[in-house]
Amino acid sequence: MLRRRDFLHSSLVAGIAAQQAPAATVKPNFLFLIADDLTYRAVEKLNNPEVATPNLNRLMKQGCTFTHCFHQGSWLPAVCVASRSMLNSGLTAFRVQRDIEKAPLWGETMGANGYDTSIAGKWHLSKPNLARSFKHQAVVAGGMFESGPTAYNRPSPGNTWSPYDQSLKGQWLETKTWQPGADAPIKHAAQIFSEAAADYLLKRQDKTNPFLLYVGFTSPHDPRQAPKAYVERYPKERIQVPPNYLPEHPFDQGDNKIRDEVLAPFPRTREAVQLHRSEYYAHVDYFDNQIGHILDALEKSGQAANTYVILTADHGLAVGQHGLMGKQNLYDHSTRIPLIIGGPGIPAGKRVDEMVYQHSVFPTACELAGITAPSTVEFPSLVDCFKGKSSEKHDAVFCFYRGFQRSVRTREHKLIVYPQAGVTQLFDLKKDPWEVHNLAADAKHAALKKSLLERLHRFQKELEDDIPAVTAS
Secondary structure, rough: OOOOOOOOOHHHHHHHHHOOOOOOOOEEEEEEEEEEEOOOOOOHHHHHOOOOOOHHHHHHHHOOOEEEOOEEEOOOOOOHOOOOOOOOOOHOOHHHHHHHHOOOOOHHHHHHHEEEEEEEEOOOOOOOHHHHHOOOOEEEEOOOOOHHHOOOOOOOOEEEEEEEEHHHOOOOHHHHHOOOOOOEEEEEEEHHHHHHHHHHHHHOOOOOEEEEEEEEEOOOOOOOOOOHHHOOOOOHHOOOOOOEEEOOOOOOOOOOOOOOHHHHHOOOOOHHHHHHHHHHHHHHHHHHHHHHHHHHHHHHOOOOEEEEEEEEEEEOOOOEEOOOOOOOOOOOHEEEEEEEEOOOOOOEEEEEEEEEEEEHHHHHHHHHHHOOOOOOOOOOOHHHHHHHOOOOOOOEEEEOOOOOOOEEEEOOOOEEEEEOEEEEEEEEEOOOOOOOOOOOOHHHHHHHHHHHHHHHHHHHHHHOOOOOOOOOO
């Protein structure tokens, strides 16, 4: 059960520093890789042979894959901000909104324990939190990239937007932002971030301290751009339309015309879904290629044997499922994400099917490093999952989206309540993993619905939800 803990930031950080292990202890390094909009159904060897991800496959083969990893929701349309806030603070969904500026952060905690902390790529939280999280900032980018009005409402007559047209900007960036005085060649954001990360690994000045390298990608977030060779690997005519495809979502789930959703026209056609999924896969493939460059640099640095590599994403994405394009919903395609952890002592090729939160990365890294996590951290460490001695972390997982949606998910069922729309959904996830058949109105499932609603109410109370207990229709 998650519970609130009071804290005083200054005294906690002082306490963290005092917990440092003796200097003679060899501490492990950490390479953290976080994608943006990478759904759990976008890893080749996990569950989708339609997309090529050889380097994610490589990480799965070398480490432990959590097949049921979730984020806890968002209070704003930019779901990545909420997810990354919980990840970096260890605070739960509602307390993080008021307490993140005071809580000890992951990078800050590692830095106080002798780690050389560095970031390359997307941060998207506040500048003060960036400053106290990382001693070194190689390349820091904003939350997302726009590429003009032609990136929206596609396909539509006369729209010629191309994912490999570098003049459209978006993920195609001039490098002068980070290299003043240079000729400013245009490069993809994923390449810029991977090069910065690789340079850090190969040219670290202080090699006496262990490191935490945090690499935040803006891939495969839209604009879903990739070099032409990658786009051509995924002809849209060959892309499968998912089983839960709908021309439109059956009701207004809240924010149904938000920026993410107007990338494709209404109603969604099969052609539009194929187009967007083909570009999504191309972007995932290119992102995977850049992950490979970083892993190669880690090997060349001579530090691989003493480095934990953690790969995850902030949230998933619909890309045409349920009539939706974005992540402002509580279906598994948007709340469930990859989590792969490999390194010293972690069994190769291991899979854990237990439900976990991505926000457990902070305490997990602390335990692996021999550091006591701050008392403010509310998510459990996952280290015992590697050892096969794990007790169930969560009997169910909670997720929310603003005031529009609340859900509770067990291993077998999911209940989603839409307070403003007056709609309830109940899914049997074992029989219906694509969440197509709503059982909420079936009298045979009344007891199950009641039980899940009660568990949802307990979550709302435990987490200090800011809306009253939701009611099911």
